[in-house]
Amino acid sequence: MPELPEMETYREFLNHNILHKPITNVEINREKSINTGVQTFIETVKGANITFVKRRAKHLIFELSSGQFLLLHLMLGGLMFLGTSKNSPARTKQIILSFGELQLNFIGLRLGYLHLLNQNELDEKLSELGPEPFEMQRDEFLEKLERKKGALKPLLVDQSFIAGIGNCYSDEICYQARLHPLRKASELSDVEKNRLYESIKPVLSRAVQFGGYIDFPMYEGDKQTGRYNENTYVYEREGEKCPRCGWTIGRVEHSSHKSFYCPKCQK
Known part of the structure; x- marks a missing residue:
């Protein structure tokens, strides 16, 4: 299961490659990986920009230009790959976010999830987590x-x-x-x-x-x-x-x- 260093590696990479690019398409291949209806998720996320990617514990938080958030937990077996349809891994993708030709693939999300949340929902979801190791005195x-x-x-x-x-x-x-x-x-x-x-x-x-x-x-x-x-x-x-x-x-x-x-x- 990815831990803090893996998620921090992903965070740094994504912040250099997908920020402020319109999400042109959203593909959901496994409804259980999200927390809303498929159409609601697509309509809310499509057209928005990701303004910043944060990490909290083993989660990534995608801040959307709409003021909402995508909370990612890869859990056991979850992976991400950023590329195009031409170099995409031959693996089942539960969710794909497209930025023009660029695609962010979420792979192996059978236990993991990408949830659409507002600020209060996000705070509640993360409320029981302990302090961050790099911040803990x-x-x-x-x-x-x-x-x-x-x-x-x-x-x-x-x-x-x-x-x-x-x-x-x-x-x-x-x-x-x-x-x-x-x-x-x-x-x-x-x-x-x-x-x-x-x-x-x-x-x-x-x-x-x-x-x-x-x-x-x-x-x-x-x-x-x-x-x-x-x-x-x-x-x-x-x-x-x-x-x-x-x-x-x-x-x-x-x-x-x-x-x-x-x-x-x-x-």
Whole structure:
């Protein structure tokens, strides 16, 4: 599932390529991917411009010139591709927004969605999300952490605790902080709590620089998106050598979560 770095990569790219261009056509191939009737959605979106693309947690928010918003969550398996009908991937597109010949394809939205919302509806939809990692101050993080007792992995992926982190980057953050992903938050020393906080932004920043880990191109010739997949330290690297100490990377499962970690570095 795309996490903060993937959605930030998409956001930056889209802001450079689709802003202030009239939406000339809207194609809906799966009605369950939207939250209104097909005709209402098309009539509202067609002819509008996207004035800005924001990110909130794992969502993208397309601001429309009409004053309304399109809220995107790709969920598991969702992807986007910007191109033309000539280079469009041979994949099922649930929604296509056209800007003249340019097309923004939403692929794999069987669990994901693109909802048309007004400001109040958007605020309500996002109201339960926790703070953004890049905006969260140390004191706020430590205060929230103080109230938690459970394991770090499920805590870091809890969107009400901190927004935008999922399975991949929670593992990478725990590795950076030298903490076992199943350590209890209540058992951390002050030094360890601070080390955890200090690991979040560098891990996410590095991932953004590498274009995230979802290695499906955003456009034809895209060599940036998904490069973090080749640069993870522990995620999906079970059996490989730890880049820090040379020990064998392991995997542990807890509830519905699997975590990759170094047994030597992350006690």
